[in-house]
Amino acid sequence: MKIDEIRGFTPxxxxxxxxxxxxxxxxxxxxxxxxxxxxxxxxxxxRKNIARIKTVLRTKQAQA
Known part of the structure; x- marks a missing residue:
């Protein structure tokens, strides 16, 4: 799973x-x-995909 793909998902x-x-x-x-x-x-x-998803979730929560 690529990071651009992950960023497109909703929380x-x-x-x-x-x-x-x-x-x-x-x-x-x-x-x-x-x-x-x-x-x-x-x-x-x-393991790396879990880390990517957690990172994107944290950034989306920080922006909200």
């Missing part, structure tokens, strides 16, 4: 995306611990 959509990514992160961590994860790079991608 409600960002919150939904954040919840979704956190669930995916939990599942990936669980799979990694049990040795079942296939795409190891996805763990880092999800």
């Amino acid at each position: 409600d959509q960002l919150a939904e995306q954040l919840v979704s990514l956190k669930k995916e992160q939990f599942n990936l961590r669980f799979q990694k611990a049990t040795g079942q994860v296939e795409k190891t790079h996805r763990v880092d991608e999800v």
Whole structure:
């Protein structure tokens, strides 16, 4: 997910995306611990997307 894409979302959509990514992160961590994860790079991608969404949410809240 690119930052321009994230900036286009509303705060409600960002919150939904954040919840979704956190669930995916939990599942990936669980799979990694049990040795079942296939795409190891996805763990880092999800973590970075969570950080991007949190950053955009903070900037939107600061502007309001």
